[in-house]
Amino acid sequence: MSAKNLDLGNFAQDVLLGLSAEPKSLPSKYFYDAKGDKLFQQIMDMPEYYLTRKEFEILENQHAKILANILDFNRPFNLVELGAGDGLKTKILLRYLVEKGVSFEYFPIDFSGSVLVELKESLRQEMPDLKVSAIEDTYRGSLLKRQWANGNPTLILFLGGNIGNFPLEEAHDVLDHLRLGTERGDEVLLGFDLKKNPQTILDAYHDHAGITKEFNINLLRRMNRELGANFDLDQFMHWPSYNPVDGECRSHLVSMKAQNVFIESLNQSFKFDAFEPIFTEISKKYSISEIKKLAKRSGFKIKEAFADSEDYFADVLWER
Numbered sequence: 001m002s003a004k005n006l007d008l009g010n011f012a013q014d015v016l017l018g019l020s021a022e023p024k025s026l027p028s029k030y031f032y033d034a035k036g037d038k039l040f041q042q043i044m045d046m047p048e049y050y051l052t053r054k055e056f057e058i059l060e061n062q063h064a065k066i067l068a069n070i071l072d073f074n075r076p077f078n079l080v081e082l083g084a085g086d087g088l089k090t091k092i093l094l095r096y097l098v099e100k101g102v103s104f105e106y107f108p109i110d111f112s113g114s115v116l117v118e119l120k121e122s123l124r125q126e127m128p129d130l131k132v133s134a135i136e137d138t139y140r141g142s143l144l145k146r147q148w149a150n151g152n153p154t155l156i157l158f159l160g161g162n163i164g165n166f167p168l169e170e171a172h173d174v175l176d177h178l179r180l181g182t183e184r185g186d187e188v189l190l191g192f193d194l195k196k197n198p199q200t201i202l203d204a205y206h207d208h209a210g211i212t213k214e215f216n217i218n219l220l221r222r223m224n225r226e227l228g229a230n231f232d233l234d235q236f237m238h239w240p241s242y243n244p245v246d247g248e249c250r251s252h253l254v255s256m257k258a259q260n261v262f263i264e265s266l267n268q269s270f271k272f273d274a275f276e277p278i279f280t281e282i283s284k285k286y287s288i289s290e291i292k293k294l295a296k297r298s299g300f301k302i303k304e305a306f307a308d309s310e311d312y313f314a315d316v317l318w319e320r
């Protein structure tokens with residue numbers, strides 16, 4: 001039976017496309033199975049991974065200013081979050097709003113169902129009166145469906161530097177969806193990792209403990225488990241690189257020898273040359289002037305940029 005005749009799921013289909021391409025690639029959204037979610041939690045706690053700490057600092061110190069405008073409307077609103085994750089940073093905003101007695105509903109959106117289940121449970125325990133409607137979907141899927149649309153103004157959170165996980169052209173497409181998913185007066189708070197000392201950036205994706213390596217390798221482990229692949233995990237090396245010109249930090253898994261890998265659900269073998277890379281993830285870094293251009297081309301106005309004390313990271317408020 002050829003792979004063409006198989007009824008393939010999305011994961012298998014994306015793997016087939018990626019491993020048949022030149023150069024080979026795999027979509028980073030598949031990092032996040034239950035083990036990948038746990039590894040990402042560990043990444044966020046690593047000394048080298050400054051992104052989470054810096055954004056935490058911004059939200060801790062500047063949440064009142066960030067939320068001032070939406071609160072000025074003096075009416076109920078929707079707080080939508082694309083890629084909610086563990087909600088640790090968002091809880092700073094949620095706690096502030098709950099303490100102020102503001103009327104709003106929180107719509108966390110994530111591609112990972114297991115993450116949403118944990119988030120809902122922790123919110124139920126910490127803020128039992130908070131209205132939460134979790135949505136398991138992709139960024140673009142959720143922005144097209146707009147399940148939150150109820151006539152109230154909306155603030156969409158797109159934090160963590162998640163926009164950096166798209167190459168520029170695809171980021172444009174995601175932001176076009178963001179425009180489609182908002183109405184005049186709505187706001188978006190976007191987290192951008194800023195261009196900085198290239199060594200600081202590279203270290204964040206090449207940690208001493210090897211957690212980021214595990215995070216990448218987990219993609220192979222996932223294919224072994226879910227697609228019946230036979231990747232030898234010890235024969236692939238994690239190789240991140242950072243280009244300060246375009247701000248692209250790119251991760252690769254490099255095959256350490258010439259080898260064939262068979263994937264049962266595709267009924268196909270894939271040949272790897274010695275030292276052939278599989279591109280797994282982009283984490284693009286931006287300058288403030290690039291962020292301004294991005295907002296303009298996407299049909300948004302920048303209201304204000306909130307940076308941390310070292311200008312490593314910025315949460316930027318865009319308005320439709």
Ligand code: AVI
Binds near residue numbers: 164204282
């Ligand atoms: C989720 N995203 C913003 C992370 C990043 O920094 O690009 C994912 C990650 N990959 C390796 N380390 C962290």
